[in-house]
Amino acid sequence: MEQIAETDFAEHRLDEHLRARLGARAAETARRLAGQDIVAVALTWVDVSGITRTKTVPVERLEHAATWGVGMSPVFDVFLLDDSITSGKYIGGPSSDLRLHPDLSRLRPMAALPGWAQAPALRYAQDGTVHPLDARALLRRETERLADGGWSVRAAFEIEWAVSLKDGPKGDGDAFVPACRGPAYGMTRVTELAGYLRDLLSALKATGVTVAQLHPEYAAGQYEVSVVAEDPVGAADTAVLVRETIRAVSMEHGLAATFSPKVEADSVGNGAHVHLSLWRRAGASGPVNAMAGGDGPCGMTAAGEAFAAGILRRLPALLAIGAPSVASYLRLVPSHWSGAFACWGRENREAALRFVTGADGEQADAANLEVKCLDAAANPYLVLAASLAAGRDGLGTELRLPEPIGVDPAGLSDEERAARGIGRLPESLPEAVAAFEADTVLRDALGEAVIDTVAAVRRGEIALLDGATPEQVAAATRWRH
Numbered sequence: 001m002e003q004i005a006e007t008d009f010a011e012h013r014l015d016e017h018l019r020a021r022l023g024a025r026a027a028e029t030a031r032r033l034a035g036q037d038i039v040a041v042a043l044t045w046v047d048v049s050g051i052t053r054t055k056t057v058p059v060e061r062l063e064h065a066a067t068w069g070v071g072m073s074p075v076f077d078v079f080l081l082d083d084s085i086t087s088g089k090y091i092g093g094p095s096s097d098l099r100l101h102p103d104l105s106r107l108r109p110m111a112a113l114p115g116w117a118q119a120p121a122l123r124y125a126q127d128g129t130v131h132p133l134d135a136r137a138l139l140r141r142e143t144e145r146l147a148d149g150g151w152s153v154r155a156a157f158e159i160e161w162a163v164s165l166k167d168g169p170k171g172d173g174d175a176f177v178p179a180c181r182g183p184a185y186g187m188t189r190v191t192e193l194a195g196y197l198r199d200l201l202s203a204l205k206a207t208g209v210t211v212a213q214l215h216p217e218y219a220a221g222q223y224e225v226s227v228v229a230e231d232p233v234g235a236a237d238t239a240v241l242v243r244e245t246i247r248a249v250s251m252e253h254g255l256a257a258t259f260s261p262k263v264e265a266d267s268v269g270n271g272a273h274v275h276l277s278l279w280r281r282a283g284a285s286g287p288v289n290a291m292a293g294g295d296g297p298c299g300m301t302a303a304g305e306a307f308a309a310g311i312l313r314r315l316p317a318l319l320a321i322g323a324p325s326v327a328s329y330l331r332l333v334p335s336h337w338s339g340a341f342a343c344w345g346r347e348n349r350e351a352a353l354r355f356v357t358g359a360d361g362e363q364a365d366a367a368n369l370e371v372k373c374l375d376a377a378a379n380p381y382l383v384l385a386a387s388l389a390a391g392r393d394g395l396g397t398e399l400r401l402p403e404p405i406g407v408d409p410a411g412l413s414d415e416e417r418a419a420r421g422i423g424r425l426p427e428s429l430p431e432a433v434a435a436f437e438a439d440t441v442l443r444d445a446l447g448e449a450v451i452d453t454v455a456a457v458r459r460g461e462i463a464l465l466d467g468a469t470p471e472q473v474a475a476a477t478r479w480r481h
Contacts, residue, residue, distance in 0.1 A: 014101075014128035019067045022101070026066030029104055033059050033117055038109055043070060043100045043121040044240060046135065048457040049081045050324060050377040050481055052240055055100055059117075062102065069099025069124060077133045077453055080460045081325065081377075081480045088456035090449040091133065098131055099124045106237050111206035112248035120237050132449040135381035136233065142388040142445065143232050149395070151303075152279045152287060154368075155235035155384055156212075159242050160270040160376070162222045162263045163193065166256045176263050176478060178221030179255050189216035189223075193253075197223070200249045209242060218337075219268045229275060229368070232388060236380035239272070243376070259481045261375035262327040265470035269331030271338065272376040274322075274383060275356070277368035278307045278391065291355075291367035297401055298346050298355050299363060308344065308369050309401045310394020311387055312353050315342050315373065318390065319426050320436030320458060322374035322383045326465045327477040329428050331375060334410035339372030341409040343422045344401060350408040352425060373425060377481050382446075382454075389445030433458045 014022075033041070041062055042054045053076055057065045077091045087093060102119035109117045123134040130137045146153060163179040182188025190197060197214065204211055204225075212226040225246075227238055243259060250257040262269040279287040280303065291308075294301030300308065311318075323332055334340045339352035346355050352373045358366025374383060393399075402421045409422050417423075426432040433455055436442065443451050465473055 014124060022104070023063050023067035025104055026063040026102070029107065030059050030062040033062070033109065036109055037115060038117050039115045041065075041102060041107065041117045041119055043102050043119055044244075045100070045121045045123060046240060046379040046381060047076055047079055048133075048324075048379060048382075048454055049079060049461070050379050051079070051081065052244065053079075055121075065100070066102055066104060069101045072098045072100050072123075074098050074131070074133070078457055078460075080457060080464055081477065082464060084460075084464070086456055086460035088453045091453050091456075097126055099126060106234070108208055108241060110241075110245065110248070112203040112245045112252070118241060118244065120240070132447055133453060135379050135385060135450075136236070138446060138450065139236060139381045139385040139388070140233050142385045142392070146388060146392055149392075150281045151290075151395070152281070153232055153388060153391075154229040154277045154279060155232045156227055156229040156275045157235060157239040157242075157380060158224055158226050158271070158273040158275070159239065159246070159259070160217055160222060160224045160272065161243075161246055161257045161259050162219060162270060163196075163250060164221060164256045164258065166251070166254050174475070174479070176221075176258065180216075180221055182216065184218040185216050196249065196253045196255065199253070200225075200246060203245050203249050204242065207241060207245060209238060209245070219263065219270075222270070229277065232384045233381075236384055239380040256479070258478055259376035260327060260474070260477045260479070261323070261325060261377050261481075262330040262470075262474045263478055265330065265474045268336050268338075269327070270376050271331070271372065272374050272378060272380070274371045274374055274387065275368045276311075276371070276387065276391070278304055289364055289367055291369070292357075292363040297404060298357060299367065300355075302398070303395060305401050306394045306397070306399045307391040308353065308355070308394070309399035310391045310397075311369065311371065312342065312344055312401065313394065313399065314386075314390035314439060314441060315352055315371075316423075316426055316432065316435040317439035317442055318383075318386050318436075319373060319432040320429075320454060321386050322371070322378045323432065324379075324429075324454075324458065325375075325377040325477060326429050326461060326468075327473050328375050328377055329426075330470050330473060332373060332425065332427075335408055337372070340425055341405075341417075341422050342425050343405045343409055343420075345405040348405055348407075350410070351405055355404070377477070382450075386442055386446065389442060392445075393441045429458055429462055433462075
C-alpha cells in the first residue's frame with residue numbers, strides 16, 4: 001500500500017485523487033484494526049479552551065471518514081470551559097460545517113481503552129481547504145517555515161496531574177481528595193499507588209509512547225510523567241494521548257485525574273512545561289543541536305541563543321495561549337517554581353525560561369530550553385505553534401539573550417530586577433490577552449482568525465468567572481482538563 005505523508009495533503013485542497021488515496025489507506029487500516037478487535041476510532045482535536053473534544057466512528061466507517069470527513073460545527077472553537085458558547089468576528093453561530101479527517105499516520109490503538117483507537121483530526125472546510133482554526137495545521141506550518149531555513153525542532157511536554165479518590169467524601173465526585181498521602185517526591189507515593197502507576201506505564205508503552213521518567217510531584221496526590229522528545233506535531237499528539245491514557249487508567253482504578261492548573265486554591269497547581277531544542281541540518285553527519293557546542297551563553301550557538309531570546313521576548317503574549325485560564329494565574333505566582341518572571345537562567349527553576357544543559361558528555365543531545373510558565377489548560381498545538389513562531393522571529397532578527405539569572409527573582413528588590421531587565425509576567429488573564437492582541441509577530445504567524453477567536457474565548461471565560469473567589473475558580477476548573 002502506498003504510504004501517504006501528512007504533508008502530502010495537509011496544506012492543499014483535498015481533490016478527488018487525494019481522497020481516493022486516503023480512502024484506500026484507511027480501508028487497509030480498518031482491516032488491520034478489526035483484526036485487533038478495535039471497534040471504534042476517536043477523532044480528536046483540542047479546542048481553544050484546551051479541552052480535547054472528539055467525534056468517533058465505527059472502524060468499518062473509517063474509510064468513509066478518511067475520504068470525506070466527519071461533520072463538525074465550527075462553533076466548537078468558541079466553546080468555553082463550562083461548555084457555554086461565545087462568538088468572535090470569524091467564528092460563532094449555528095451555521096456552516098467542517099470536516100474532520102483522521103491522520104492515519106498517527107492513529108494508535110489505545111491500550112487503556114480496549115476496543116478503541118485514537119487519531120488526531122485534520123480539520124477542513126467543506127471545499128477541502130484547511131480550516132484557519134486548525135491548530136495542528138498551524139503547528140505543522142511553523143515547523144515547515146523553520147525547515148525552509150534548514151532548521152528542525154525537537155519538543156516534549158512534561159505532564160503533571162493530581163489523582164483523587166473518585167467519589168470524594170460526599171460521594172458527589174466534585175471535591176478533590178488526594179488518592180495518596182505520602183510526602184512530596186517520596187517513594188511512599190509510589191508504594192501507595194504502585195499498581196496504578198504500573199498499569200499506567202504498561203498502557204503507555206503498549207500505546208507506543210516512550211516514557212523517559214515518572215515521579216511523585218510536590219502537591220497532594222500529584223505525579224509527573226516525562227516522554228522523549230520528537231517532532232513538534234508528534235509531541236503535541238503525544239501530549240493528548242498521554243493525558244487520555246492517564247484519565248482512562250485512573251478511572252479503571254476507581255480514581256479521578258485532574259490536569260487543572262489549580263486543583264486546590266491553597267496548593268501548587270499542575271504545569272505542562274515544554275522542552276524545546278533547535279537542530280541544524282548537517283548532511284551525512286546528521287542534525288546538530290544548536291543549544292550546545294557554541295560560544296554563546298551556557299554553550300549555545302548564536303542560532304540557539306537567538307531562538308531562545310525570541311521565545312523569552314514573547315512570553316507575555318504567549319501566556320494567553322500557554323496559561324489560558326483564569327485559574328492559570330492562581331498557579332503562576334513567584335517562588336512556586338512556576339516561572340512567574342520573564343527571565344532565563346541555567347537550571348533555574350524559578351525562571352520562566354530554564355536552560356537545561358544535560359550532564360557532562362551528553363550536552364550535544366540533551367541541551368534544551370524548558371518553558372516553565374505554561375500549564376495543561378493550554379492547547380498543545382497552539383502553544384508549540386506560537387513558541388516556534390517566536391523562536392523563528394528571534395532567529396530572523398538575530399536576537400541576543402540578557403544576562404542569565406541564577407537566583408529566585410522574587411528575592412531581588414524591585415530596583416535590582418529593573419536594573420537586570422527582569423519583568424513580572426502578566427498576573428492575570430486580561431493582562432495576557434492584551435499582550436497577545438498587541439503582538440505583531442504572533443498575529444502574523446497565527447492569523448487574524450486565531451487572534452480574534454482566542455481573545456474572544458479568553459474574554460468569555462474572564463466574564464464567566466468574574467468576581468469568583470480563588471476557591472470558586474479552582475472548583476469550576478478542577479475537572480474540565
